[in-house]
């Protein structure tokens with residue numbers, strides 16, 4: 634059976650969210666208000682609302698995108714991205730496969746990883 638990938642996209646996504654999450658785009662560095670989000674809470678996939686990251690793993694990497702040193706276990710998957718003449722590890726939502734960002738090995742302890750995520754692909758909900 635042939636799956637139609639277009640069926641999985643939420644009607645609530647903006648054209649910019651579709652550009653990033655469906656078409657593997659990248660938001661303008663520093664454009665996401667989530668760069669400055671410091672409250673305790675959780676970050677959810679903007680498309681399928683799966684819980685992806687928690688505030689305890691967020692840190693200020695200065696790279697221009699919200700950064701985390703670890704995702705929630707099993708919440709994201711990776712694949713090799715060889716576009717733009719670079720070899721990078723692409724990160725997507727394990728549930729709906731929406732593109733989220735990339736992971737690099739220049740992060741902080743305890744993992745040494747930097748999950749560099751497009752803020753537009755995330756919904757933050759502060760803990761109440």
Ligand SMILES: [Zn+2]
Pocket residue numbers: 678679680681682683726727728729730731
């Ligand atoms: Zn998702």
